[in-house]
Amino acid sequence: MFLIKPDPGIIIWSILTFLVLFFLLKKFAFGPIQNMIDARRDSILESIESAERTRKDAEKLLADYRESIANAKQEAEEIIERAHKVGENTKAEIVTDARQQAQKEIDDARDQIQRETRKAVQEIKDQVADLAILAAGKVTAKSITGEDHLRLVDEALSEVDLNELGAGGS
């Protein structure tokens, strides 16, 4: 029966047609599609690698920045600390200087006062002596010699506490 009797011509035609179709598809369809898929895979891989590289660079950069910031902070703290110390020292120096200066001025003033006091006492002494001599001369009118004058003055002066006068003036 012809239905189940294969025709050699048709067998050859079907193989030929199929093979031609297969090679055409390989060249014009499967090939380009596969190339496109490969190109996409390469491009994705490349993108991933590049992203990874960028991420690593960014991380390194960030670490560098962090380190720089940490260093700067530390430096700033040191500078502030140093400045503090310098300030403290300066302050102490200034205070000490000021105290010394003040003390010196006080001492100078005290010396001056003592000097002035002594000078004043001496002047008072001299004037009192002159006045006493003058008064005594008028009272005694030549009854007393020069030596008597001096003796009387000394006696009078011993009774007057000049030290108290000096202390009161200081």
Place this chain on the structure above:
Amino acid sequence: MSEAAHNGEAATFSPTDEFEHAIEPIKVGGHELSIDLGIFHLNISRVVVYLWISAIIVFLICWGIARIVKILPSRKQVAFEGLYEYIRDNLVAAVMPREAVKAWFPYLLTLFLFILVNNLLGLVPLPFKMSHEYGFLPEFTAYAATSNIGVTLGLAILTFLLTHFMGMKHNGALGYFKNWTPGTAPGVLKPVLFLIHAVSEVFRLLSLSVRLFANLLAGHIMILVFYSLIFMLSTATLFLAALIEGGVLAISAFEIFVALIQAYIFAILSGVYIGGAIHQEH
């Protein structure tokens, strides 16, 4: 439909006539289109033209897809590629060694698409010859190249040859045939087992081709029989006509399913055979 149907009252209708005419060379101006190779006649028959039409359709579809696919895919392309990869990595990888899938997937896909389009083309009536009754109108015929045993045998032979070629390439000619008999079998039985295996290989070839051809042929004969009923019962009631029409519709719908499933079976079995030859069980 058949020429016999047009030759007066004495003519008997035979749906198989369509299939007989299909392998005759096409006549152009009284001249038969045929290439004479001495032993064979490469007739350019309706079968061959159907094969070419199918091949052109498959090529245009795949070529069109290859032209529109882009590196940056659209949603549709993503879905399509997902399907493509699912078929390759799940359906084909299930029957072939992993390393062979990439090399053989194009072959199996071409087989599937070529057979599928051939099968489906059988459901589309094409104007293939001029009507005898109405000279200026073409007569439509529904024919599938895959309902011809020659076509399915041709494709099966290709798979058969590739199977054994790949088997010998991967295992060495001697090793490949040695593996046809189990190593644990007693020496006396080995020739018998070898013979049984050889016979089974030949029957694989036959079953592969006959399965596809018989399914398609049966489907088309059924459709043609139903169509013929329309002519035979043309004087019957409207109800009967509607019933027949419904029958044609139901069988045509079923034939779409058969077209898909048979194309799939042919392609996947080819994969099984080639995969089995590459990676032999010892």
